[in-house]
Amino acid sequence: MADDTDVDVVVIGSGGAGLCAALMAYENGARAILVAEAEDVVGGSSRLSGGVVMGSGSRLQKAAGIEDHPDDLLHDYMQLNQWDVHHGPVSTFTRRSGETVDWLADHGVRFFDRLIFGGDERKPRSHCVDGAGQAVIDVLHSRCRELGIDIALRRRVDRLIVEDGRVIGAQVGEDRITAGAVVVASGGFGANPELLASHFPAAWHEGFTWYIGSDGAQGDALGFAEQVGAQVVGRDRGLRTLTPAFGRLNEAFLPGWTVLLDPSGRRFADETAPYGILDGLVGAHGNAGFVVFDDAALRPPPELAERYRDSYKQVWPNHPPFRSRNYNADIVDEMVGKQRIATSDTLEGLADLIGVDPAVLVGEIERYNGHVEAGEDRDFGKSGKFLMPIGTPPFYAAAVRPATVNLTGCGLRIDGRGRVLDAHGGEIPGLFAAGECTGGVLGTRYMGSGNGMANALTMGRVAGESAALSLGSSC
Ligand SMILES: Cc1cc2nc3c(=O)[nH]c(=O)nc-3n(C[C@H](O)[C@H](O)[C@H](O)COP(=O)(O)OP(=O)(O)OC[C@H]3O[C@@H](n4cnc5c(N)ncnc54)[C@H](O)[C@@H]3O)c2cc1C
Structure with missing residues (x-):
């Protein structure tokens, strides 16, 4: 840990993206890790999810005799979205999606042997978790606890701390915590009607619109973007x-x-x-x-x-x-x-x-x-x-x-390593992001069941890994 910071990595949000980021930061050398969670429960919308996770090239897929390759998923994803997505993060998330399923299984997430079709793909790629989203969160949460990763509930980060253009921490009210790297994993904005109307107008139908996810999805990442001059992409997607x-x-x-x-x-x-x-x-x-x-x-x-x-x-092994x-x-x-x-x-x-x-x-x-x-x-x-x-x-x-509204797809622009980009396309030092708070990964079509979790879990892992690897350069 850098001597002059309170922790190595601060993760904002304890959903699938946040917990994966925290664990991967640990696995890549970070030790003092704090996950700040706004709500009084761990897990965000990930906890409420159906626990279907898309992934190509996983051990389970191979064991089921399904011949697939992550490049095929990338190709299908690009085709379906008529290439109107950011290839950098999309190629990372598709290429590492199978590896993410294996990693989750190694940590104790139990998947059914039978894979399902998530959408219109030719090969089944969606993996069903026994116990749905809550089981994913339970496993990740208990691994974090075993490793001494701190999770602070009811701590809604209201601003990032920036010094000389570098993000050096996060602030909750008057409480400041400094860190070598910050990962934003604060989810989408489905629970915020004003942001839905302005950033996802296609979903805004007066008297009809409602959100099925967690109350914590308030779109705070959009406020962080404004604060640090980050690009916001993916308007009207979800x-x-x-x-x-x-x-x-x-x-x-x-x-x-x-x-x-x-x-x-x-x-x-x-x-x-x-x-x-x-x-x-x-x-x-x-x-x-x-x-x-x-x-x-x-x-x-x-x-x-x-x-x-x-x-x-649809007949899902983990759903009645x-x-x-x-x-x-x-x-x-x-x-x-x-x-x-x-x-x-x-x-x-x-x-x-x-x-x-x-x-x-x-x-x-x-x-x-x-x-x-x-x-x-x-x-x-x-x-x-x-x-x-x-x-x-x-x-x-x-x-x-x-x-x-199941999920939103507009948020921070990231590169293939989960680094947040500023208005000029430069990486904002010290700042990483993953999951539903990012944009550019979700296209004009949701690929199918498992797309959202695959993005959150895989890019959460990538952002956590990048955050940990960046520590050397920040010390
Ligand atoms: C009911 C439902 C079912 C779904 N089923 C599936 C499925 O089966 N498969 C699939 O692929 N996708 C599914 N999705 C979509 C998928 O679950 C989400 O896209 C994904 O879980 C988002 O993960 P995340 O970690 O980015 O965000 P979240 O899991 O929402 O986590 C974000 C966390 O950040 C916290 N937070 C927000 N702001 C702050 C702040 N300022 N400070 C601190 N903490 C903050 C929130 O409280 C929350 O806990 C489903 C969605 C819903 C709502």
């Missing part, structure tokens, strides 16, 4: 899933028996598309829509009950079978009573109620029912096993918006 007009029950995937229409009543996508893909499609088709279904979906005849129930592509939380008889009947879901005995009547041209809506549903009869969705390729007719009245339509 992951949104669909919020119905009547409630706030997070529903990651639509059941296969729904039909999703745009604001003009046109169908435009396979309703079972992965959420990252559906997010972009809804954005491209009016950023709003209607989920339409019929009464058979709510009260199926016994011989079809199983088909209606098992209507999800997906079931619709919003579109089931109990909720729908209640919301129809409160006039929050439109219902009619005819499709024309339904169209009138939601303000779309009846000829368009009826035409779209008739065409869809034709696909059902043929056993093939000739428009958007939804799998035949999810095709159920919209034919049993009454019919229902719920207004939806892409307004359930």
Whole structure:
């Protein structure tokens, strides 16, 4: 440790990125490490996550006989995002993603042997943690404790300490702590409505928008950026899933028996598309829509009950079978009573109620029912096993918006080693960042389940490693 600082490394935030940074700083020689956490609990949104972690080239992937290479993940990631991401950090995070899964397993995180498809990739790359996000945090937290890494709760860093252009510590109120290096791992800004409206306007729908992550996601990194002149990149990026007009029950995937229409009543996508893909499609088709279904979906005849129930592509080993939380008889009947879901005995009547041209809506549903009869969705390729007719009245339509914020993707610009860059592209001495508080890694499409954790955990490790390795130069 440098003689003239209180600690070697200060990490701001105890989510996946922060704890990985702290541990990797330790593994690379730092000893006095302090993690400052704003909330009264360790773990941030990482703790609440589904515990799905994308990674290419892991031991588990090899053991499952899946031939993959981190360069393939990098290639797929760049393609999906039409190259509109920062290749430096993206190449680090994709190339070291498998290694991160191995490292987590070595520390005691238990993964299921079966990998899943996170999005539309050709090879399963997403690893499922037994015990979801909380289990990842529990393992990392207890490793930190074993190694003597300090975690201070209810310590919300409000400013960085800067001297001669170098970040030399962090401040909580009047308390100053100096350090050889500072890692910002303070998460996103999903819990801050003003920042959502200004930095992620596509997700801002008055009366609809809500955040499913932790209260600590206040976007403090954006304040640090202003303070030290760091670049902020990735405006209007993040992951949104669909919020119905009547409630706030997070529903990651639509059941296969729904039909999703745009604001003009046109169908435009396979309703079972992965959420990252559906997010972009809804954005491209009016950023709003209607989920339409019929009464058979709510009260199926016994011989079809199983088909209606098992209507999800996604079967995760660490999650109970997906079931619709919003579109089931109990909720729908209640919301129809409160006039929050439109219902009619005819499709024309339904169209009138939601303000779309009846000829368009009826035409779209008739065409869809034709696909059902043929056993093939000739428009958007939804799998035949999810095709159920919209034919049993009454019919229902719920207004939806892409307004359930899962994560945000705008923040500090970093390079491939987690160093924060200033307005002129120079590295800000002493300052590193990782995870949801950074920008440039998340593109126009969320690649799929596991993308957010892979970024936080891998880049957290990278930032912690770089912070520790920088200590020599700062002493
Ligand atoms: C419900 C849910 C499920 C998800 N499931 C998945 C999944 O299965 N797979 C996946 O890949 N992604 C998932 N995501 C996204 C993923 O969990 C996050 O992107 C990722 O965990 C972010 O990690 P992080 O360490 O950057 O931030 P966080 O885990 O949010 O940690 C940031 C921490 O910093 C603290 N903090 C903030 N400001 C300060 C300050 N000024 N001083 C001190 N501390 C501060 C916060 O309180 C918080 O504890 C999910 C997200 C949610 C909300």
